[in-house]
Amino acid sequence: EIVLTQSPGTLSLSPGERAxxxxxxxxxxxxxxxxxxxxxxxxxxxxxxxxxxxxxxxxPDRFSGSGSGTDFTLIISRLEPEDFAxxxxxxxxxxxxxxxxGTKVEIK
Amino acid sequence: xxxxxxxxxxxxQPGTSxxxxxxxxxxxxxxxxxxxxxxxxxxxxxxxxxxxxxxxTKDYGDSVQGRFTISRDNSKNTLYLQMNSLRxxxxxxxxxxxxxxxxxxxxxxxxxxxxVSS
Numbered sequence: 699e700i701v702l703t704q705s706p707g708t709l710s711l712s713p714g715e716r717a718x719x720x721x722x723x724x725x726x727x728x729x730x731x732x733x734x735x736x737x738x739x740x741x742x743x744x745x746x747x748x749x750x751x752x753x754x755x756x757x758p759d760r761f762s763g764s765g766s767g768t769d770f771t772l773i774i775s776r777l778e779p780e781d782f783a784x785x786x787x788x789x790x791x792x793x794x795x796x797x798x799x800g801t802k803v804e805i806k
Numbered sequence: 807x808x809x810x811x812x813x814x815x816x817x818x819q820p821g822t823s824x825x826x827x828x829x830x831x832x833x834x835x836x837x838x839x840x841x842x843x844x845x846x847x848x849x850x851x852x853x854x855x856x857x858x859x860x861x862x863t864k865d866y867g868d869s870v871q872g873r874f875t876i877s878r879d880n881s882k883n884t885l886y887l888q889m890n891s892l893r894x895x896x897x898x899x900x901x902x903x904x905x906x907x908x909x910x911x912x913x914x915x916x917x918x919x920x921x922v923s924s
Contacts, residue, residue: 788911
């Protein structure tokens, strides 16, 4: 099983600031199979990024993803009020599909 | 637009059974892989099971293997999760999600809450 470890656990930032979220895998994950999801309180997760760096439909370009091998990053260039949420990385290279434990981006 | 609607959740006692459904619309149902993902209260996401378009190929997470059965009815555009021998630790919101085949989970339902408690 591929274990994904996200850091930090919580990120306290102000609107307009830059957010950098990290996801580290216990073994190599092809960048093709790394996704990021956003989950707001009381809502279902929403796909943000797939293939590590491709934005899903309707996702604004302030969201960007990068990485390869075991280290991946999600950057939100300028936080908007609606971006405060929990973010999960996921590998979908092989079963069992696994998620990181999440990073909460909260308003400072 | 694509819509997934889960149903069937509720409060049940340990050791009992429950069947969840996920009704889909706005997509060519039979070509999609379909997953169940759960989220315990205040916790992260846990993958539960997958079934591919043919309805034959399936896979399960270790925590539910042998107790849960995933199935689909392509004529009704509906996904199911039969949950037997439920445990307190199965308490969670259960989401269904689509997979276009080796892809990320692009569409999710709103979830249905299952509470296992004596």
